[in-house]
Amino acid sequence: MKRQLILEDGTVFIGEAFGSDIDKVGEVVFNTGMTGYQEILTDPSYCGQIVTLTYPLIGNYGINRDDFESVSPAVAGFVVKEAAEFPSNWRNQLSLDEFLKNKNIPGISGIDTRKLTRIIRQHGTLKGAICSIEKNAEEIISQLKATVLPADQVKRVSTKSAYFSPGRGPRVVLVDYGMKHGILRELNNRNCDVVVVPYNVTAEEVLSFHPDGIMLSNGPGDPKTVTQTLEMIQTVQKEVPLFGICLGHQLFALANGADTEKLKFGHRGSNHPVKDLRTGKVSLTSQNHGYTVDTESVVNTELEITHVALNDGTVEGLRHKQYPAFTVQYHPEASPGPEDANYLFDEFMQMIEASKKVGI
Numbered sequence: 001m002k003r004q005l006i007l008e009d010g011t012v013f014i015g016e017a018f019g020s021d022i023d024k025v026g027e028v029v030f031n032t033g034m035t036g037y038q039e040i041l042t043d044p045s046y047c048g049q050i051v052t053l054t055y056p057l058i059g060n061y062g063i064n065r066d067d068f069e070s071v072s073p074a075v076a077g078f079v080v081k082e083a084a085e086f087p088s089n090w091r092n093q094l095s096l097d098e099f100l101k102n103k104n105i106p107g108i109s110g111i112d113t114r115k116l117t118r119i120i121r122q123h124g125t126l127k128g129a130i131c132s133i134e135k136n137a138e139e140i141i142s143q144l145k146a147t148v149l150p151a152d153q154v155k156r157v158s159t160k161s162a163y164f165s166p167g168r169g170p171r172v173v174l175v176d177y178g179m180k181h182g183i184l185r186e187l188n189n190r191n192c193d194v195v196v197v198p199y200n201v202t203a204e205e206v207l208s209f210h211p212d213g214i215m216l217s218n219g220p221g222d223p224k225t226v227t228q229t230l231e232m233i234q235t236v237q238k239e240v241p242l243f244g245i246c247l248g249h250q251l252f253a254l255a256n257g258a259d260t261e262k263l264k265f266g267h268r269g270s271n272h273p274v275k276d277l278r279t280g281k282v283s284l285t286s287q288n289h290g291y292t293v294d295t296e297s298v299v300n301t302e303l304e305i306t307h308v309a310l311n312d313g314t315v316e317g318l319r320h321k322q323y324p325a326f327t328v329q330y331h332p333e334a335s336p337g338p339e340d341a342n343y344l345f346d347e348f349m350q351m352i353e354a355s356k357k358v359g360i
């Protein structure tokens with residue numbers, strides 16, 4: 001069965017339908033990772049986005065029990081060059097097609113994903129629709145131009161109520177803005193006693209759990225749509241060590257008076273080089289973000305830029321000059337991607353230990 005992918009700039013791609021039959025609209029973004037489609041599909045930071053993968057064969061190792069980054073994927077649609085029909089892997093339990101059908105996500109294959117990626121790189125991120133071949137393309141294009149995409153993604157994917165992920169080590173309150181399970185896994189691997197809380201938690205509620213540390217998770221959308229959390233960050237960073245990832249990093253920047261802006265087409269992939277300015281060491285990192293902290297805006301704040309992207313020089317890490325608080329724009333929990341940056345979780349643990357001894 002044929003299906004179309006239509007972009008707001010008027011480009012129409014015709015491809016083969018797979019996954020769910022429903023029509024979907026979203027922001028079209030590309031990811032350059034060669035593997036990790038299951039983690040990408042289930043990363044809540046892609047909420048409302050139509051994701052295309054530049055690697056040409058997707059689905060070849062199926063969907064397995066272990067690689068989920070959330071229980072319910074929030075991605076709007078999936079665009080590939082070739083969707084493998086017969087996955088083969090010892091961990092395979094379900095084909096990509098079946099998984100997308102079960103989760104009501106439309107897919108389209110047979111697309112020239114190199115051409116699509118080039119359009120996004122030249123034009124910037126675009127709105128797009130995956131829809132049935134019967135739909136009139138001209139009508140869809142004018143609808144797309146008039147569409148304002150929803151800005152409530154964090155509310156949609158964040159947990160509705162707090163829950164424990166118990167451990168015998170330090171207590172960490174993890175604010176779920178659209179958390180990848182990899183973050184929880186890394187904390188649990190270090191024996192943390194984790195309390196996962198909703199995005200709109202107050203400072204009083206966070207502190208009522210008597211945390212030894214606080215983590216701000218990744219999450220979807222524009223950080224400026226979650227400003228109700230900034231006061232909480234301003235208060236708790238004075239009380240306990242803080243570590244933030246991706247959206248958590250952007251919110252930490254906003255809470256401390258820096259600014260964020262939208263990138264032309266974002267960073268999404270598994271091989272983004274990042275330099276630690278203090279050691280000169282370069283890590284290859286997993287990334288997925290469409291916004292960034294504005295470099296200039298950091299100058300008159302209490303923040304220091306600790307990491308930069310080697311591809312485009314954008315801010316990749318921050319630390320507070322006064323409080324034990326640091327954040328990164330990339331994904332030290334990997335999933336998918338390299339684990340070069342995993343040591344940051346250990347640094348967070350050391351920071352917690354140190355602050356327990358002296359108090360902050």
Ligand SMILES: NC(=O)CC[C@H](N)C(=O)O
Pocket residue numbers: 045217218219220221222223245246247248288289290291292
């Ligand atoms: N993975 C994330 O946390 C992404 C942060 C934010 N939604 C962005 O696109 O920049």
